[in-house]
Amino acid sequence: MKVEFRIYLGIGLFVLVITTIYLFWAREYGGATMLFGTAGLGIMPALYMGWWRKRMDPRPEDSKDATIAESQGTIGTFPGHTIWPFVLGMGVFFSALSLAFGAWTLVIGGALLIFAATSVVLESRRGGLV
Amino acid sequence: MTIAEEKRVDHGSDDHGHNEPRGIYQWLTSTDHKVIGKSYMYTSLVFLLIAGSMAMLIRIQLTGPNNHFISQQAYNELFTIHGSIMLYLFAGPFAFGGFANFILPLQIGAPDMAFPRLNALSYWLYLTGGTTMLLGFFTAGGAAAFGWVAYAPLSSYTNAPGVGPDLWIIAIALTGFSGIFTAVNLITTAFYLRAPGMTMFRLPIFTWNMIVTGMLILIAFPILTAAMIMLYADRHLGTHFFTVAGGGSPVMWQNLFWFFGHPEVYILALPYFGIVSEIIPVFSRKPVFGYKGLVFATLSIAALSTGVWAHHMFTTGTVLLPFFSALSLLIAVPTGIKVFTWLGTMWGGNIAFDTPMLWVIGFIVTFVMGGITGVMLASPPIDFAVHDTYFVVAHFHQVLAGTAVFAGFAGFYYWYPKLTGRMLRERLGKAQFWLAFIGFGLTFIPQYLIGLRGMPRRVPVYLVSDHVTFLNRVSTFGAAITFLSFVVWLVNLYVSWKKPVKASGNPWDGHTLEWATTSPPAHHNFTSIPPIRSQRPVWDANHPEYADYLESHDPKGSKSSERTKKQ
Ligand code: HEM
Ligand SMILES: [Cu+2]
Numbered sequence: 001m002k003v004e005f006r007i008y009l010g011i012g013l014f015v016l017v018i019t020t021i022y023l024f025w026a027r028e029y030g031g032a033t034m035l036f037g038t039a040g041l042g043i044m045p046a047l048y049m050g051w052w053r054k055r056m057d058p059r060p061e062d063s064k065d066a067t068i069a070e071s072q073g074t075i076g077t078f079p080g081h082t083i084w085p086f087v088l089g090m091g092v093f094f095s096a097l098s099l100a101f102g103a104w105t106l107v108i109g110g111a112l113l114i115f116a117a118t119s120v121v122l123e124s125r126r127g128g129l130v
Numbered sequence: 131m132t133i134a135e136e137k138r139v140d141h142g143s144d145d146h147g148h149n150e151p152r153g154i155y156q157w158l159t160s161t162d163h164k165v166i167g168k169s170y171m172y173t174s175l176v177f178l179l180i181a182g183s184m185a186m187l188i189r190i191q192l193t194g195p196n197n198h199f200i201s202q203q204a205y206n207e208l209f210t211i212h213g214s215i216m217l218y219l220f221a222g223p224f225a226f227g228g229f230a231n232f233i234l235p236l237q238i239g240a241p242d243m244a245f246p247r248l249n250a251l252s253y254w255l256y257l258t259g260g261t262t263m264l265l266g267f268f269t270a271g272g273a274a275a276f277g278w279v280a281y282a283p284l285s286s287y288t289n290a291p292g293v294g295p296d297l298w299i300i301a302i303a304l305t306g307f308s309g310i311f312t313a314v315n316l317i318t319t320a321f322y323l324r325a326p327g328m329t330m331f332r333l334p335i336f337t338w339n340m341i342v343t344g345m346l347i348l349i350a351f352p353i354l355t356a357a358m359i360m361l362y363a364d365r366h367l368g369t370h371f372f373t374v375a376g377g378g379s380p381v382m383w384q385n386l387f388w389f390f391g392h393p394e395v396y397i398l399a400l401p402y403f404g405i406v407s408e409i410i411p412v413f414s415r416k417p418v419f420g421y422k423g424l425v426f427a428t429l430s431i432a433a434l435s436t437g438v439w440a441h442h443m444f445t446t447g448t449v450l451l452p453f454f455s456a457l458s459l460l461i462a463v464p465t466g467i468k469v470f471t472w473l474g475t476m477w478g479g480n481i482a483f484d485t486p487m488l489w490v491i492g493f494i495v496t497f498v499m500g501g502i503t504g505v506m507l508a509s510p511p512i513d514f515a516v517h518d519t520y521f522v523v524a525h526f527h528q529v530l531a532g533t534a535v536f537a538g539f540a541g542f543y544y545w546y547p548k549l550t551g552r553m554l555r556e557r558l559g560k561a562q563f564w565l566a567f568i569g570f571g572l573t574f575i576p577q578y579l580i581g582l583r584g585m586p587r588r589v590p591v592y593l594v595s596d597h598v599t600f601l602n603r604v605s606t607f608g609a610a611i612t613f614l615s616f617v618v619w620l621v622n623l624y625v626s627w628k629k630p631v632k633a634s635g636n637p638w639d640g641h642t643l644e645w646a647t648t649s650p651p652a653h654h655n656f657t658s659i660p661p662i663r664s665q666r667p668v669w670d671a672n673h674p675e676y677a678d679y680l681e682s683h684d685p686k687g688s689k690s691s692e693r694t695k696k697q
Contacts, residue, residue, distance in 0.1 A: 003330035004321050007429065011345065014433045018457075022437070026450040030382060031440070034389050038349050038436050060326030068659050070326045078242045078654070081151055081159040085247050089254025096304055097262065099362065100296040120247065 001053040001062065005046055012042025082123060087116035150653055161246035164651060166253050167232030168549060171542075173257055174224040180264075181215035182616060184208045189573075189609040192602050195594045205590040206275035207294075211263065213278035214298065217398065218305050219260045221534035225401030226309070226347075227256060229541055230316055230340045232549065236644035237334045239325025239662070241654040244318040252311040259304030266294035274298035277588065279391065280361065282372035282383035287365040296365070299358050306355040313344035313351075325643070327662035331425075334642045334665065335418060338425050339404030342432045343397050349436060350393035357386040381448050388439035396435045398530065400428060402537035403468060406490045409544050410472050412640050413487040414479025417666055417678055420471040427464035427471075434461040444510045445517045451510045458508035465501060469494065484638070485559035489540035492567045493532050500528025503578065518588075521581025527574045535566065539619075547633030550626075551649045558622040565615035572608025576601040641666035 019035040022028075060066035094109030151159060157169060188208055191199045200208070235243055243249045266273030271292025276284040280298070283289055320333070320341050333341075361383070363369040370376020372383045411418045418424065434457060440449035441458045472494065481487065503525040506512050516522065539562075546554050580601045585592060592598055636645040645668045647656050660671040664678035 007341075008345075011429070011433050015436055018437045022450075022453065025453060028450070030385050031389070034353060034386075035436065041349055061324035061328050062330075064327065064329055065663075066326035067661060068326055075241060075323065076244075079161050079246055081156070081161060082247060082250075083159050085161070085250035086158050086254055089251055089258060092255060092304070092307075093258035093262070096258075096300045099300055100293045 001049055001056070001059070005049040005053055008042050008046035008049065010042075012039050012044075012046055015039040015042060079124075082120075084116050084120040084123060087112055088120065091116055161242070161250050162653065163231050163235050163243045163246065163249060164549075164655075166249050167228055167230075169253055170223055170231055170256065171228030171549075173253075173260070174220050174228060177215050177219040177260060178224070179616065181212050181220060182613065184212040184215075186609060186613055188212065189606040191590055192592075193606045194603070195592055195596070195599050197591065200590070202590055203272065203275060206588070207267070207273045209588060210274050210277050210298075211266070214263060214274075214302075215260075216530070216534075217278055217394070218302060219256075219263065221398045221530060221538075222309065222394075223256055223305075224534065224538055225405070225541070226316075226340065226343055226397070227253070227312055229336075229405065229545065230343075230401060231312070233545060233644055234316055234337050234340055235319060235323070236548075236647065236651060236655055237337050237642050238320060238323065238328055239643050239656065239659045240319060240323035241656070243315050244323055245315050248311050249315050252308045252315070255304050255308035255311070259301045259306075259308060262297050262304060263301035266297045269293040269297070279387055280383075281387075282361070282364075282380040283374075285361060285365075285383075286373060296362070299362050299365075303355050303358045306351045306358070309347050310351050310355075313347040316340050317344040317348075325659055325662060328643075331422070332662060332665050335407035335421070335424055335428075336404035336642075339400045339407070339428055342428045343400045343404075346393045346397050346400070346432050346435065350390040350397065353386060354390040354394075357383065357390070360386075381443070381446055384443050384446065385439070388442045389436075391442060392439045393432075393435045395526075395529070396431055399533045400431070402493070402533035402541075403428070405537050405541035405544075406472060406493055407468075408642065409486050409490050409540055410475045411666075412544075412638050413482045413484060413490075414476050415482075415639075416475055416479045417641075417664075417669075418471070419474035419477070420467075421665060423467060424471050427467040430464045431461060434464070441508055441513075444513045455508055455510055459505065462501065462505045462508070469498060469501075484543075485554070485556055485563065486540045486544035486638075488560060488563045489536050489543060492563060493536035493540060495532075496528050496536055496567075496570065497532030499575075500525055500530075500532055504529065516581050518586055519581035520577045520585050520587055523587050524574045524577035524581060527570075527577070531570050531574070535570070539563070539566070544638065545644075546626075547637050548644055548649050548651070551633050552626050552630040553633045553637065554622050554626050555631075558618055558625065562615045562618040562622065565611055565618060569608050569610075569612030569615055573605050573612060574608075576604045576608075580605070636668065636672070639669075639672065641669040643667055646671070 015035060016039040019032060019039055022035055023032040026032075060070045091109050091112030091114075094105045095113060096109070098104070098106035098109060150156065150162070156165060160166065187200060188205065191197055191205060193199075231243070231249065235241070263273075269292060271294050274280070274285075274290065274295045274297070276290055276295070285295060320337055324333075360369070360371045364371050364373060364378075370378040372378050372380050374380065407418060407424060438454055438458045438461055440454040443449050444451060444454070503521070507516070507522065507525060543554055543559055546552070580598050583596070583598055583601075585596060585598050592602070633649045635648050637649070638645075643659065643662075644651075646658075646660055660667050664670055666678050670677035670679065
């Protein structure tokens with residue numbers, strides 16, 4: 001985790017320096033605000049990873065001479081094929097279109113969204129065909 | 131749905147993969163990163179053809195002086211949607227949604243992306259976003275016509291009434307979310323799903339570039355989406371963010387847009403830099419030269435690109451010229467370092483000029499030209515003279531064609547065997563390359579001169595007295611040749627589909643883990659992973675006598691060791 005942590009920290013601190021220079025040189029606050037927010041986007045994940053780095057077991061993917069056999073166990077769980085991301089996408093699509101075409105598409109979109117969101121959660125719970 | 135517990139296997143047990151659906155139902159329901167990656171790729175290539183046809187209409191309009199082939203309004207719609215598709219729906223999604231999705235998990239030895247269902251949702255947001263943008267053409271007022279940058283006040287409700295502009299705003303917001311989700315997914319995958327021994331500094335450069343692109347997306351896209359929401363509010367909800375009358379500021383739009391916009395150009399470029407950084411070592415039979423230098427160059431491009439946005443706004447008179455000019459010149463340094471490491475990798479290598487490598491060389495030539503003119507534009511005295519002329523158009527088309535087209539097709543020819551298990555024809559590929567190379571050169575190099583003669587961009591009609599007729603004819607002729615190159619590509623796809631030539635798992639004698647599995651890879655990717663002891667695990671496994679982890683070795687490998695026979 002060390003490298004991952006340092007990348008984020010490095011970018012965050014660099015942008016913080018740029019922000020300071022920009023703030024005092026240009027005295028333009030719109031840009032300075034965006035730069036400051038960007039610095040935060042680097043520093044926040046860095047803090048998260050820095051905090052976890054101290055508390056987790058060393059990982060075989062960070063070790064130069066780990067063997068493939070070392071992680072023979074479970075890597076994680078991966079869902080198989082499912083229709084719900086598609087339905088969710090259509091829900092977002094129709095809801096967004098209502099910004100151009102008026103509220104009637106929101107009815108379709110909203111219904112699809114609720115339907116898909118509940119289904120996808122249930123699907124994770126049961127872990128089987130829903 | 132089934133939820134499979136994935137184990138790191140080194141034997142061939144893979145039962146849960148066999149009930150995956152096929153055909154349209156697979157396209158609709160798959161959460162496999164390889165299926166989603168391919169969907170992204172083919173969708174974005176369709177968008178490329180659509181936007182390319184629009185470009186042909188634009189070029190036909192510009193063939194001669196006083197031409198009235200299409201109306202002013204149609205012209206404005208065409209260049210707006212041409213640019214918007216190319217930047218938002220082709221160049222980015224092709225590499226970052228397509229190649230990255232397919233290749234990155236393979237390169238790090240992962241069974242899939244970290245969040246497969248989110249990955250599928252990203253694709254649907256991208257497809258529906260793209261559709262939304264095209265819907266504009268079918269509305270009464272036509273599609274958006276204010277350029278891909280949607281400058282205020284051109285994009286206000288008074289100046290751009292109708293549904294078309296709203297659809298454009300929605301389209302950008304939808305694809306923006308799609309990009310953000312993909313970025314989160316790719317970064318998490320690269321940070322948490324690597325195979326044992328695959329340390330960060332053994333990651334292939336392609337994977338590195340995707341991580342950095344993802345970080346840039348997370349910086350830039352939320353600002354774009356926020357700007358879109360503000361624009362929509364100005365248009366319909368009575369706010370005044372960008373209207374002078376209400377106390378807002380149009381220049382604020384430019385600040386917001388370019389704070390996204392300059393990182394965006396690197397979001398478009400970095401994935402393609404990653405592609406060429408994979409291809410050059412393989413076809414030079416050497417490890418990549420200056421690995422850490424390349425990684426740090428990529429990271430510094432990302433960091434610096436947050437502080438250069440206003441070089442697009444020099445002529446507004448509201449920006450601190452020395453600050454933005456200095457940072458813009460600075461960003462050319464890591465870009466230059468990259469070019470040198472590519473040349474350094476080729477230097478003294480045993481170079482094979484197969485089709486992917488030809489495209490890479492086309493990329494380097496085109497990109498360097500566009501990069502140099504970019505550095506010229508970063509100096510305000512020059513920019514004041516040529517801002518908003520065809521000089522700028524030539525600059526960004528050379529950098530973008532260099533990356534998204536030349537490096538994009540390099541990657542397409544390189545990984546197509548892995549994607550499909552079939553080879554593309556070398557001869558057709560080379561013909562396509564030369565047509566594209568000559569075509570793009572003839573289209574855009576004259577545009578530098580057209581710009582220097584003062585022809586402004588985004589204007590449909592010029593006069594005989596402007597002295598740009600001949601140059602414009604050359605440019606249109608070049609565009610026609612480019613168009614032909616795409617026809618050759620379609621023929622190549624058709625031939626490889628109808629008369630398939632089977633590809634082995636590792637047809638190019640590749641270096642990285644994607645070449646350690648079959649072509650196309652099985653569900654959940656690997657039946658076995660070779661030990662990872664360097665940046666080139668597959669090379670090490672296939673050439674143990676020249677492995678990178680040995681103390682002393684000839685990095686090129688023996689010249690006599692046969693390259694794998696290929697079509
Ligand atoms: C070598 C570093 C680069 C520098 C110093 C640079 C500099 C510039 C400058 C100063 C402009 C504004 C010109 C004007 O509007 O008057 C510009 C425009 C542009 N550049 Fe670059 N550039 C570089 C690389 C790139 C790359 C790698 C890409 C994309 C792959 C790119 C894409 C663009 C685009 C799309 C525009 C036009 C935007 C518009 O107004 O529509 N540039 N560049
Ligand atoms: Cu820029």
